[in-house]
Amino acid sequence: MAALAHKSLRARGGKLVEPKEQFAALGRAGFDDGTWPHFQQKLAAHGLPPLRPRGVEIFQVNVGYVCNQVCAHCHVDAGPDRREQMSAEMMDRVVEAIGPSGASTLDITGGAPEMHPDFRGFVGRVRARYPDLEIIVRSNLTILLAHAKYADLPEFFAEQRVRVVSSLPFFRADRTDRQRGEGVFEKSLEALRRLTAVGYGRGEGLVLDLVHNPAGAFLPMHMDAMEQQYRETLDNEGIAFNQLLAITNMPIARYLEYLEASGNLEDYLDTLVEGFNPAAVAGVMCTNTLSVGWDGQLFDCDFNQMLNLPVAASAQNLADITDWSAFNDRYVAVANHCYGCTAGAGSSCQGATA
Numbered sequence: 001m002a003a004l005a006h007k008s009l010r011a012r013g014g015k016l017v018e019p020k021e022q023f024a025a026l027g028r029a030g031f032d033d034g035t036w037p038h039f040q041q042k043l044a045a046h047g048l049p050p051l052r053p054r055g056v057e058i059f060q061v062n063v064g065y066v067c068n069q070v071c072a073h074c075h076v077d078a079g080p081d082r083r084e085q086m087s088a089e090m091m092d093r094v095v096e097a098i099g100p101s102g103a104s105t106l107d108i109t110g111g112a113p114e115m116h117p118d119f120r121g122f123v124g125r126v127r128a129r130y131p132d133l134e135i136i137v138r139s140n141l142t143i144l145l146a147h148a149k150y151a152d153l154p155e156f157f158a159e160q161r162v163r164v165v166s167s168l169p170f171f172r173a174d175r176t177d178r179q180r181g182e183g184v185f186e187k188s189l190e191a192l193r194r195l196t197a198v199g200y201g202r203g204e205g206l207v208l209d210l211v212h213n214p215a216g217a218f219l220p221m222h223m224d225a226m227e228q229q230y231r232e233t234l235d236n237e238g239i240a241f242n243q244l245l246a247i248t249n250m251p252i253a254r255y256l257e258y259l260e261a262s263g264n265l266e267d268y269l270d271t272l273v274e275g276f277n278p279a280a281v282a283g284v285m286c287t288n289t290l291s292v293g294w295d296g297q298l299f300d301c302d303f304n305q306m307l308n309l310p311v312a313a314s315a316q317n318l319a320d321i322t323d324w325s326a327f328n329d330r331y332v333a334v335a336n337h338c339y340g341c342t343a344g345a346g347s348s349c350q351g352a353t354a
Contacts, residue, residue: 006070008079009254016257017077019307025256026336029265036273039338046278051332053300056324057288059103060302060349061086061094063119064294067111068146071180073169073213073255075306078111086294091122093318094292095129100324101290105134107349109302112143114150127160136163138349141191142184158198163207165245166192171233175215192239201240208241213249217264219275219344220246223352245351248272250303250340272339280346283353286332292318300332302349303340309333 009017016022030036037045064085067078086094098106106126113119114137126135137157144153157164166188170176173185192208195201200208210230214220227244234241249255251269259265286300290311296318299305313330315321346353 008065008070008081009077009257011079011081014257016253016260019309022252022256022307022337023335025260025265026251026269029269031336036269036336039334039336042273042276042339043281046276048278048281051281051284051286051334053290053328053330053332054287055328056101056103056290058105058107058285058290058350059094059098059101059292060107060109060289061292062109062294062302062305063091063111063113063116063122065111066115067140068115068143069112069140069181069184071140071254072258073179073215073249075250075253075255075303076111077253077306082111084294085116088118090294090296090318091118091125093296095122095125097318097321098126098130098133102324103133103290105136106130107136107138107289109138109349112140113137114139114143114153120156123156123160123162134163135160136165138165139167139191140180141166141168141188144191144194145187154194154198154200157195158200158206161205163209164195164200165209165211166195166241167213168192168210168230169213169215171230179213179215189234189237189239192234192241193237196238196240201242209243209245210241211245211247213247217259217262217268217271219248219271220347220352223345243351246345246347247349247351248340248343248347250337252303252337253306269339272343275343276339277342277344277346277354280342280344280352280354283346283348284338284341285348285350285353286334286341289349301341303337304333307335307337309335 065078065082070079169179176185200206223246230244291299291302291305293305298311310316312333321327341347
């Protein structure tokens, strides 16, 4: 992967910060001239109906784009220079909405969600209100070592019975650091040791999942073999975890920038289109997940949120939903980046879909 930038696209004034420029880049690569069918056409060619949500099982909330890292693959374009964060009022609205939505899981993401000033209060209020709700926190791991105020997060996670989903792109330092920054692999191992020390990944009810995503322009490898390699490496470090999830890099934001700069965009998109797997479509996350932006705007998935592709409903902000049944009676908003979720074994925030 190309050298890491030290600032977000937004801070650098990169043209790909604008969704219309990202859509245009994908179009120029081969969708506009008919080299590849548009995603909707691909569904129809396989006799698949337009995507519709089954309801809200996972309430995924992005509490802000601020992060202590600037990763080369980041579809959020997160970083220390981002300032967008969810307001206290919107956090309260999220807490109120979880019950009526019917969700069984709250998935908290960012940026580094732990950097939100009311992160702990938010998690605590949700846990108190919904004792049986699964709460996921998506952690980049290095935040646990970034400042003394984050050092006790493993204990906090355990106390609140939070499922931790942690980014570890590869089981070796070279590929991880190439994607996330020099020294990130060793810091990640130390953070994982701290989580293991409080009981995560040891079959005691505290779930720690790891996320693998490729460090180049290719799809995730075979996951059974990959997970075994992770386990062998991390076991030697005294680290336990529950499962390895694979997520395909989406051709948007900073990963799109990498693909263009490295000359890999056309080949990668061809891999996604040719790898389209009809069996992966039924489990795509837009059918059971609602993505809530830091400002309350609503999207069918986290990727659509970053492309400012809102839900196809009259209510497009959490504050505007009055009838959840009516809200769920809609079609999913799709575009050509959606090939990223349907190639190979499929991809979602919960891992493979086929």
